[in-house]
Amino acid sequence: MSVAERRAPRWNPTTAWNNQLRQLSKQRQYREALTLYRHMLRSSFFPNVFTFPFLLKSCAFLSLPLTASQLHAHVIRTGSLPDPYTRSSLINAYSKCSLPHHARLVFDQMPNPTICYNAMVSGYSFNSDPLRAVSLFRQMRREEEEEEGEVGSDVGVHVNAVTLLSLVSGCSVATHLTVGVCLHGCVVGFGFGADLAVANSLVTMYVKCGEVELARRVFDEMPVKDLITWNAMISGYAQNGHAGSVLEVYGEMKLSGVRADAVTLLGVLSACANLGAQGIGREVEREMERCGFGCNPFLRNALVNMYARCGNLTRAREVFDCSEEKSVVSWTVIIGGYGIHGHGKVAVDLFDEMVESGVRPDETVFVTILSACSHAGLTDRGLGYFEEMKMKYGVKPGPEHYACVVDLLGRAGRLEEAMDLIKSMKVKPDGAVWGALLGACKIHKNVELAELAFKHVVELEPMNIGYYVLLSNIYTDVNNLEGVLRVRVMMRERKLRKDPGCSYVEYKGKMHLFYSGDRTHRQSKEIYRMLDELESLVNEIRPPDEKYEGRNEELLMGAGVHSEKLAIAFALLNTRSGTEITVMKNLRVCVDCHLFFKLVSKIVNRQFIVRDATRFHHFRDGICSCKDYW
DNA sequence: CTAGGGTTAG
Numbered sequence A: 001m002s003v004a005e006r007r008a009p010r011w012n013p014t015t016a017w018n019n020q021l022r023q024l025s026k027q028r029q030y031r032e033a034l035t036l037y038r039h040m041l042r043s044s045f046f047p048n049v050f051t052f053p054f055l056l057k058s059c060a061f062l063s064l065p066l067t068a069s070q071l072h073a074h075v076i077r078t079g080s081l082p083d084p085y086t087r088s089s090l091i092n093a094y095s096k097c098s099l100p101h102h103a104r105l106v107f108d109q110m111p112n113p114t115i116c117y118n119a120m121v122s123g124y125s126f127n128s129d130p131l132r133a134v135s136l137f138r139q140m141r142r143e144e145e146e147e148e149g150e151v152g153s154d155v156g157v158h159v160n161a162v163t164l165l166s167l168v169s170g171c172s173v174a175t176h177l178t179v180g181v182c183l184h185g186c187v188v189g190f191g192f193g194a195d196l197a198v199a200n201s202l203v204t205m206y207v208k209c210g211e212v213e214l215a216r217r218v219f220d221e222m223p224v225k226d227l228i229t230w231n232a233m234i235s236g237y238a239q240n241g242h243a244g245s246v247l248e249v250y251g252e253m254k255l256s257g258v259r260a261d262a263v264t265l266l267g268v269l270s271a272c273a274n275l276g277a278q279g280i281g282r283e284v285e286r287e288m289e290r291c292g293f294g295c296n297p298f299l300r301n302a303l304v305n306m307y308a309r310c311g312n313l314t315r316a317r318e319v320f321d322c323s324e325e326k327s328v329v330s331w332t333v334i335i336g337g338y339g340i341h342g343h344g345k346v347a348v349d350l351f352d353e354m355v356e357s358g359v360r361p362d363e364t365v366f367v368t369i370l371s372a373c374s375h376a377g378l379t380d381r382g383l384g385y386f387e388e389m390k391m392k393y394g395v396k397p398g399p400e401h402y403a404c405v406v407d408l409l410g411r412a413g414r415l416e417e418a419m420d421l422i423k424s425m426k427v428k429p430d431g432a433v434w435g436a437l438l439g440a441c442k443i444h445k446n447v448e449l450a451e452l453a454f455k456h457v458v459e460l461e462p463m464n465i466g467y468y469v470l471l472s473n474i475y476t477d478v479n480n481l482e483g484v485l486r487v488r489v490m491m492r493e494r495k496l497r498k499d500p501g502c503s504y505v506e507y508k509g510k511m512h513l514f515y516s517g518d519r520t521h522r523q524s525k526e527i528y529r530m531l532d533e534l535e536s537l538v539n540e541i542r543p544p545d546e547k548y549e550g551r552n553e554e555l556l557m558g559a560g561v562h563s564e565k566l567a568i569a570f571a572l573l574n575t576r577s578g579t580e581i582t583v584m585k586n587l588r589v590c591v592d593c594h595l596f597f598k599l600v601s602k603i604v605n606r607q608f609i610v611r612d613a614t615r616f617h618h619f620r621d622g623i624c625s626c627k628d629y630w
Numbered sequence B: 001c002t003a004g005g006g007t008t009a010g
Helices: A002-007 A014-026 A030-042 A052-062 A065-077 A084-096 A100-107 A114-126 A130-148 A161-168 A174-189 A196-208 A212-221 A227-239 A243-256 A262-275 A278-291 A297-309 A313-321 A328-340 A344-356 A363-376 A379-391 A399-411 A415-424 A431-444 A447-460 A465-477 A481-493 A524-541 A563-574 A591-604
Strands: A502-507 A510-515 A581-585 A608-612
Touching (some): A014 A030, A014 A052, A065 A084, A084 A100, A084 A114, A114 A130, A114 A161, A130 A161, A130 A174, A161 A174, A196 A227, A227 A262, A262 A278, A262 A297, A297 A313, A297 A328, A313 A328, A328 A344, A344 A363, A363 A379, A363 A399, A415 A431, A431 A447, A465 A481, A510 A563, A524 A563, A563 A608, A591 A608
Parallel strands (some): A581 A608
Antiparallel strands (some): A502 A581
16 A cells, blocks of 8 residues: 555646556556556556456466456456456456466356467466367467458457467376377477477476477477577476586587576586585585675575585575575474485474474475484484374375385384384375384394385386395395295386496596496506405405495395495595595495495595485486586 | 475385
8 A cells, every 4th residue: 555655646637547557567566556556446447457467477477367357257347358458467367366267257258259268378387277278279270260251350369479489388288298298399490499488388288298419309409599598408407317417508608608597506506506516516606796686585405405405504505594595495404414414313303393383385385394203313303294284284195205114113123113004095105104114124134014014105106126136135134045036027027227336426527427337547557456445444344243234245236346435535535634535426325335335434544425416316328327427 | 278296014
């Protein structure tokens, strides 16, 4: 209201009001625009056709269905409905409020020109209903053809770039990929292939469907690329876990002369987090400051995440502490950061602090805190949070929460309870749930339950090699040779082959990559000498009952000299004493290696962070794709 | 009517 008072002229004809609305809408002051409208009504001046589009745009942006339907009534009362701009805005407002059905009722009231068709098509797309969007598109084409003969028709319908762009952006989940591919054909057929915005929407569509290679093909064929193009490709790679490619494309973008914005840096930071590339991440932070994005809450969260995932909790905490806006996501990031590095106590304290500060926990932060508890052995605390989640916050537990609780109980050796929990689940347990149980069976060498868990998990994810390896290693642990062979036969039947284990460390801005048993590195000789030395030192101080190497080493898949050991030895040879060493691994870090690292860490008095980056590596012909970049 | 955005496990 203060805004309205400040801006309202003493004499207020509708045109003057409309100009004020236009200004507010342009400045994206959507709430203020609606407030001004209320003021306007009180001043007994009637809105006209130029009034509604601005207001409806506010409803669309703020997703206010009730305000939209009130405005709808006003539109009818003032006789503005036949105005195509007003109608398309109304259609858009309803669609953005997730009411495509209401939008359609407006659409069906009278014959429509292009912009109303486009608004309706885009409405269906926004509500991920590409089939209805396409059927409307067909209707549009029929009408376009019928009108072709008519001369002087003032309600012409013409398929344009916006139509296709809206259609394409409706196929943003993998299930709609087939429709998307057809639409790609339409784009080319209608001659919009060279339109920048349309091509951008194609890149985005493929990326959202998880088809990064197809996206890349469109991207590569574009002669002109703008900021949106680069961002679509960069964040597309980031979202699909192709972290190495993100940095590659970012490099190309810088060469092409297009300036990065906040969205670009967001994608790059997320890639750095996943790769453990703190050096590049620091450069991005400087870039952020230089471009004036230092306070962007999205970027700050990504920055905290990057430092935390790279093991630099000190810096992560600094950035977090001096962030102005702390959303659930900010808290999730910092809690998860402490969680993955085993600081469970700090994580739970932060969680409580978050609740105290008035931020309502969501389902994601519960996944994070549950897994933090399970890593730190805070079993009962974790179970407490699980109860609180259901009872106090009314968050329905999904399979991902159950997987965490099964892991929590399983690690603590409470396998029966874990099994009972699975039986009590209202949602169908997924691979992760049974996988968590299988993992717990590995720790506690429970073959019987492992076989049960495996039976379920293989049914749900028959092509996930991790579970076969896990079961095989359980058999190895208990000297069940027959079991090992059985798993191997199963794997051979399904044509599954284990990728070679590889690890890498960032050193002087370059990644150094090691495969298990690999001797191709320049410093190979020194590395192996160093390892020999460490092994004998470790053997001296190793507690007698703990084994850090599998008993039947030749049976453990991918055994030999583990790649993480090579990476650690390399880092010890080359980096300053006192600094932390972060090692990344393409597969789960070998359990037996953990004890080795703990002991070596004591001997050399250095901190190690050995992290599993399973989801962020992409292998082609056995070569890790990040190697090409560095 | 119009393309790009931070967090989550085993």
